[in-house]
Ligand SMILES: Nc1nc2c(ncn2[C@@H]2O[C@H](COP(=O)(O)OP(=O)(O)OP(=O)(O)O)[C@@H](O)[C@H]2O)c(=O)[nH]1
């Protein structure tokens with residue numbers, strides 16, 4: 001099975017236009033970008049030429065280089081973590097908590113997913129393993145009240161960072177959107193209007209579906225940055241090109257497994273190498 005993270009197939013330097021089209025589509029690059037790449041190709045293409053073409057979409061040295069998380073310096077610093085169910089939100093919170101702990105920051109978790117019965121205990125179990133306190137409430141409680149309690153606990157306990165989990169599924173999508181807007185407004189009010197981060201977690205194996213999710217969440221919530229999970233799985237990685245070029249949102253980290261350390265900061269050179277290894281791999 002192909003893994004974006006660990007491709008063991010050997011690579012070729014030149015491929016035909018037909019194979020290029022096949023591989024670009026398979027790697028989940030949006031078709032309008034595929035068409036533009038094919039338009040500038042006659043017969044065969046070299047790896048180095050494709051790399052230049054792809055980087056053109058990211059407009060490196062102009063907008064890509066300016067894609068970074070905006071600076072917020074308030075204390076406590078709040079991260080509201082959102083995304084559809086199963087994307088990897090709760091695991092990602094554990095991984096982020098682990099990183100910040102290693103930086104000697106004081107971290108607290110907020111178990112804001114009160115919709116799924118086991119969700120709070122899943123996050124609080126990570127908290128126990130990582131020695132991070134976890135604010136939770138009972139199943140079915142108002143998630144906004146968990147956000148409120150978490151922020152107030154963070155203030156009272158002089159925490160540096162609070163990571164707040166949210167539900168990925170409610171009875172319907174409109175309710176999910178409205179609930180997330182309500183939680184976000186509660187965070188803002190509890191912080192007396194101070195800014196906080198809204199981070200979207202996307203499942204890397206979802207391909208182009210991940211882009212439409214990102215658009216919907218971004219329209220209603222103004223996302224600050226994205227974390228892509230499961231890049232160790234069947235992800236072909238091409239959707240990240242669209243996330244960067246269409247949504248113009250910074251990709252912060254990439255999840256490469258289920259453990260607390262299976263997490264790396266996103267790096268464009270690493271990404272390009274893996275994507276090109278896939279496109280130019282031998283059958
Ligand atoms: N292979 C792999 N698995 C991951 C990664 N991140 C999360 N997972 C797994 O994906 C599954 C879902 O992860 P969760 O963190 O529970 O996802 P969630 O978004 O919180 O899901 P809900 O709470 O149901 O909305 C779990 O089995 C995780 O172990 C990753 O980077 N790689």
Ligand SMILES: [Mg+2]
Nearest residue numbers: 089090113119
């Ligand atoms: Mg969860």
